[in-house]
Amino acid sequence: MYDERFPGLRRRGFLAATTGAAALALVGCGSGTDDGDKADTGDGKPKKGGRLRAAFAGGGASETLDPHLANLFADVARAKALYDKLADYGPDLSAQPRLATRWEPDKTLDRWRITLREATFHDGRPVTAKDVLYSYRRIADPKQAFRAKASLEPIDLDASRATGERSIEFVLKRPTAEFPNILAAFGAYIVPENAGEATDFDQRPIGSGPFRFVSFTPGRSAVFRRYDAYWEGAPHLDELEFVVANEESARVNALLGGQVEYAHELNPTTARAHEGKGQIEIVRLRGSAMQAFCMKTDRAPFDDKRVREAFFLIADRQELVDGALSGAGVVGNDLFGKGYEYYADGLPQRAQDLDRARALLKQAGAEKLKVTLDTSAVAAGFTEAAGIFRDQAAKAGVTIDVKMGSKDSYWADILDNGTLCCYRSGAMPIEAHISQRLLTDSTTNATKWKHKDFDALYQQAQSTRDKTERAAVYERMQRRLYAEGGFLIWGFADWILGTARNLKGVEAKAPANTLDWARFDKVWLA
Structure with a gap:
């Protein structure tokens, strides 16, 4: 089941731990450096060589290297090692150029001209406009269930065309000022033309990313x-190996035992136990x-x-x-995207009153209000947050009945049922959060926020x-949400990784699932 709250990822890849036996299969024991001249000299400069082993929670035998099917964190990390997108999200969730070096709109913002950089696929072929159009049309195939399909919806792919080997004119169905966000959409990777017909993605995938394929055993x-x-x-690395360890304890033990140098997705208790210990x-x-809370x-x-303001x-x-x-x-x-581009950080920090x-x-007329709060063990901290908020509400005379839901059906149920529920979301642009969750026709409008004047402001922004004028419109929208919206946004959680002491260059400023997350082409073994 998809977790609509974390774009591009299946729910299992978002949780702090998964069930079942951990499968930690290592295709080789070598790590670190290969010879003396690659040893750490203590100068902090990147070193060449070695194999990095990275442990992620996996998806079992159904795993695939098809980048358009990437759903788990492990899938996305493998995809970005093998493939590129036209753009990707920076630390503030603004679109940063990748295969596209330039994008330029017409005056009405419904046609965009894209220029590609000079890049090659792993078989030596150049990345061309035809490859980009093929990739996007493959993603948009109505017969397929590719994750980026909804993100590409504003593009009229029938009318869009290559205007040169490395230039494309995208025709849009409506003005879209934030079109670069579409280029950076989760799962919108570029594959060679006709890759779906000519290539078995799990046997011989060909991308334009920093690493090329050697071997793949699904679930291992x-x-x-x-x-x-x-x-x-x-x-800097010679090789990169992804290994599957579904249980958090297995990932941590593998890291402590020197079997891996990178362990994804640790919980706060584990972090506290090991932080600063050396x-x-x-x-x-x-x-x-x-x-x-939604x-x-x-x-x-x-x-x-x-009542919403009271909460x-x-x-x-x-x-x-x-x-x-x-x-x-x-x-x-009570606003999404703290620290992201367009965030309204001038509003006063709300405190308990x-x-x-x-x-x-x-x-x-709700002095003795009673309400049910739906929660589940589907995500770390949900049940704890529900209990804490229940006790806080009691001090204001509100009785909250905490109702535990099924982990398997929680995300689907909360979209339409109940009145109050625990909620979480991963990193995405503020514009995308608004368009996907807060417009009348948004498909995942969990708060049922439906206001035509708010929709009109979004269209005005687009x-x-x-950009300065557009930012002012986004601020107006956020002020409205701050005053009377349906999301009680109480916090922003850290995503926690563990690394070996000899692994250097891991970026700590990038939220999970942005460009600099899992950038294994930029790390080295000292």
Whole structure:
């Protein structure tokens, strides 16, 4: 089942641990450096050579290297090692050029001209406009269930065309000022023309990424080798091996035992136990996951904005971060995307105010309000957050009944059922959060926020060429959400990695699933 709250990823790849026996299969014992001249000299400069072994939770025998089917974190990390996108998200979730070196709109923002850089696939063929159009049309195939399909919906692919070997004119169905976000969409990787027909992605995948294919055993391991002709420069590593370890304890033990140098997805308790102890390094990717309570604005009691404001004021955000996230995060301010491009950081930080909350509930005729809060063990911290908020609400005279739901059906159920639920989301542009979750026709509108004037503001932003003017529109929208929206966003969780002490160059500033996350072409073994 997909987790719609974390774009591009299946739910299993988002959780802190998975069930079942861990399968840690290593295709070789070599790690670190190969000879004396590659040893660490202590100068901090990148060193060449060695095989890095990275442990991720996997998807079992159904795993694939088809980049358009990437859903788990492991899938995405493998895909970005083998393939490229036209753009990708920087630390602030703004679109950064990758295979596209330039994008330029016409005056009406419904036609965009894209220029490709000089890059080659692993078989030596140049990356061309035909490859890009083929890739996007493959993703958009109505017979397929590729993850990036919805992101590409604004493009009229029948009308779009190659205007040269390395130039494309994309024709859009509507003005789209944030078109570069589409180029950076999760799963929008570029494959060679006719790759779907000519290539078995799991046997001989050909991309333009920093590593080329060596071997792949679904549910166990994948081995890639440095691509010396990579357009951004060859990786420092000789080889990269992905190994599967579904249990967090298996990943940690493999790291501690020297079987891997990189362990993805650790929980805060593990991080606290090892941080600063010298045996391994703990890397915290800040701002990686929004933590929230979702109030359904189309039904009682949350169809009254005074009740929603009261709930904003009931929350003690620091207590929630400390208790539900074990302190591994920062407080939120009822707005998505803290630290991201267009974030309205000028709004005052909301604090608990129980007197004001009680007064608002009295005005709304809800002095002795009783409400059910749906939660589940589907995500780390959900059950803890529900219990903490229940106790906070009691101080304002609100009775919350915490209802535990099934991990298997939780994400599907909360979109339409209930009135209040635990919610989380991974990193994505603020514009994408608005378009996918807060418009009348959004497919994952969990708060049922449906306002035509709000929709009109989004269309105004998308039709505004000047970025400063567009940012002002986004701020207006966020001020509205801050005042009366349905997301009580109480925190932003760290994403936690563990690395061996000899692994260098791991980027700590990038949220999970952005460009600099899992950038194994930029790391080295000292």
